[in-house]
Amino acid sequence: MSLNAVSINTVSGTTLLINLAGAIALLLWGSHMISTALQRGFGTQLRNFMGRHLKNRWMALLSGIGITGILQSSTAVSLMATSFTAAGTLSLAPALAVMLGANIGSTLVVQLMSFNTAIAIPLLVLGGFVVFKLRDHSGFESAGCAMIGLGLMLLALSLLSGTLCHIESTPVFNAVMQGLQGDTLIALMVALVLTLICHSSVAVILLIASLATTGVMNAQTALALVLGANIGGALPSVINAGSQVARRLPVGNLLVRTLGALAFLPFLTLIVTHVGNKVSMAQLVVYFHTAFSLVLALIFIGFTGPFARFLEQRFPEEERGTELGMPLYLDEAGLDIAYIGLSNAVRESLRSADMLSIMLDRVFVLFQKLDQSIATEIHQVDQSLDLLSAAIRAYLADLGQDGLSDSDADRAQEILMFVINVEHAGDILASSLTQLATRRSRRSEVFNEFELNNIRLLHWEILTSLRMAVTAFLGEDLHAAQQLVARKEVIRQLEASASREHFKTLREDKNAWAESGDIFQRVLRDYRRVHHHIAAVAYPVIDRLGGVVKDNATYGESA
Incomplete structure (x- = not known):
């Protein structure tokens, strides 16, 4: 009992x-x-x-x-x-x-x-x-x-x-x-x-x-x-x-x-x-x-x-690591709160834009003088950019396990598009433009004043577009995004004008055109490809803010 x-x-x-x-x-x-x-x-x-x-x-x-x-x-x-x-x-x-x-x-x-x-x-x-x-x-x-x-x-x-x-x-x-x-x-x-x-x-x-x-x-x-x-x-x-x-x-x-x-x-x-x-x-x-x-x-x-x-x-601020491609702001604590995680991803994305700016400057220097150390530096920065881009993509994939609101999901897509386009632009600079610059120099040929002037113009315009892309992306600025898309026509006209003038100067020297002229034309084309990826940053911003794209470009268009 x-x-x-x-x-x-x-x-x-x-x-x-x-x-x-x-x-x-x-x-x-x-x-x-x-x-x-x-x-x-x-x-x-x-x-x-x-x-x-x-x-x-x-x-x-x-x-x-x-x-x-x-x-x-x-x-x-x-x-x-x-x-x-x-x-x-x-x-x-x-x-x-x-x-x-x-x-x-x-x-x-x-x-x-x-x-x-x-x-x-x-x-x-x-x-x-x-x-x-x-x-x-x-x-x-x-x-x-x-x-x-x-x-x-x-x-x-x-x-x-x-x-x-x-x-x-x-x-x-x-x-x-x-x-x-x-x-x-x-x-x-x-x-x-x-x-x-x-x-x-x-x-x-x-x-x-x-x-x-x-x-x-x-x-x-x-x-x-x-x-x-x-x-x-x-x-x-x-x-x-x-x-x-x-x-x-x-x-x-x-x-x-x-x-x-x-x-x-x-x-x-x-x-x-x-x-x-x-x-x-x-x-x-x-x-x-x-x-x-x-x-x-x-x-x-x-x-x-x-x-x-x-x-x-x-609690003093810690010294940043020397490895350029290591993420600094992708804090795991931000994964539980969407807007904190998105802010962390935005900060890292701006670092990727800084890396692209460094690569643009080094490529232009390489066009002016052959220096193998500069070419090596460009490839190293590109590798760091690839590593950082992969880290940001993985972070965005883990963000918001409980789901994202519509606006946060759209912002995550904008960040992803920004990172991917910056990475692709960096690949063009490292794999194509750097190779073209070194090939011309190895033949003991330098770019003449006409060619350098046109490359310089394209370089400045692309840097301006990169700054505008950062403004549109960071501030979610519709006006800046529409201006960035409109600048694609400026780049196209610069490329077309430089190509026509260069063709005239080499019309009578067909041997020179076979090699030197082809390299310069490919440089013009690749710069336009770089700008295409920079301008593509504007489209998600325009779509989300209800703006109108003022050209017939699409995300997947070829440069």
């Missing part, structure tokens, strides 16, 4: 643990759905909003609160702000203010979830499904997924509350809770580790509030757990940082939370004495979490400047 009772209790305990784990997993998945969906559908708009509202520390603070309230994830905001600081587009001081605001924003999420919202669960799930199916558009799909995710989080909290009511009566659980009573430091460490594992301080705070409601812990232990959750919430960003510069912001956020937790720890008893009897245990947890973040923001907002300088000295 006793064996049967033990068996029943064991099964019951196992079932409760499974229910608890399932509720926590559902809570984390709902949070992930909201953050991922909103970043995929509206990440670019949120990034632009943040970029426009970071002119001073107070605006940065408010932006951090607002964006965290939307994304319901301070970790996502941390990754966003870290990418800006690592790219050099955002100073560290306002970024620290953003994180102070993000910490406050996460408390607003906790307060929202703490209300009795039972009727909202079916309404959110149903409404999210309707919005998702309403229209085949990434914005509607993202909004629908976010609503469903919010409904799942509320459902998880309901399941969690019901499961905890049964768990609180089990001997093992009571023994664990009794072990935490009176030892605030151990309680803090337990919450820290749990938050690090869950990657969500919001979920852990809500779990603590649910536990506190059951009465299995005293108020002081609950507040110590809240402090531990705040420290643990800052750890994932520190661990994921891939460079010294990228570590500055998450380490700064971790230091602020840790210093704040250590400062609050001695006063927990005093806080419980004055506030504990006036509110419920769940309210005490939520309000303390909010007060903690507010106090940290008010104290540290005035020290973001000196604190930023301290972090910059502690």
Whole structure:
């Protein structure tokens, strides 16, 4: 009889643990759905909003609160702000203010979830499904997924509350809770580790509030757990940082939370004495979490400047590698957030354009004098360009495993086309034009003044087009893209004029035409081929922005 009772209790305990784990997993998945969906559908708009509202520390603070309230994830905001600081587009001081605001924003999420919202669960799930199916558009799909995710989080909290009511009566659980009573430091460490594992301080705070409601812990232990959750919430960003510069912001956020937790720890008893009897245990947890973040923001907002300088000295920028073809900005952390990954790919693409510019300059020097070291340098830069192009293509293929919004997918296609065309232009310079320059020189023949003048004209025009291509690509500038396409006619006329004049000068010297004249004509043709690939960068920009192509060129046309 006793064996049967033990068996029943064991099964019951196992079932409760499974229910608890399932509720926590559902809570984390709902949070992930909201953050991922909103970043995929509206990440670019949120990034632009943040970029426009970071002119001073107070605006940065408010932006951090607002964006965290939307994304319901301070970790996502941390990754966003870290990418800006690592790219050099955002100073560290306002970024620290953003994180102070993000910490406050996460408390607003906790307060929202703490209300009795039972009727909202079916309404959110149903409404999210309707919005998702309403229209085949990434914005509607993202909004629908976010609503469903919010409904799942509320459902998880309901399941969690019901499961905890049964768990609180089990001997093992009571023994664990009794072990935490009176030892605030151990309680803090337990919450820290749990938050690090869950990657969500919001979920852990809500779990603590649910536990506190059951009465299995005293108020002081609950507040110590809240402090531990705040420290643990800052750890994932520190661990994921891939460079010294990228570590500055998450380490700064971790230091602020840790210093704040250590400062609050001695006063927990005093806080419980004055506030504990006036509110419920769940309210005490939520309000303390909010007060903690507010106090940290008010104290540290005035020290973001000196604190930023301290972090910059502690984490100096690393020296760049000497290998030209090694990517510098393709951070793996950016693969999880589409617009961060796209920004990383754009930065590397600009490096590929710089390599093409170097190759153009070296090829022109080679036309003026034979120097085998210059030819070798051109081939080395071309190899580096090929390596970098392959790295960017692989990075774009791995980007957005959860899917890309329509605008992000179009931008990824633009980046891909830019990289491919730059690589093809580099191949022409390295394999064809370099060979033509060395062949003429090896025959002890130099390009005459007429030939060099025409090559120089083409060289300058192509460099101008390359700068215009970068402008159209980087700024998504429709006018620059249309101008770039129009310049194809300028190059065609320069080639035709130089070819006619050159043909006239060699009309009577057919032996010279057989070799020297043919080389110059092929040089003209190859320069036009290079320009064709540069101009092709404009077409995806024109297509996406709804412009009109002012010639009959297509992506696959032959030069």
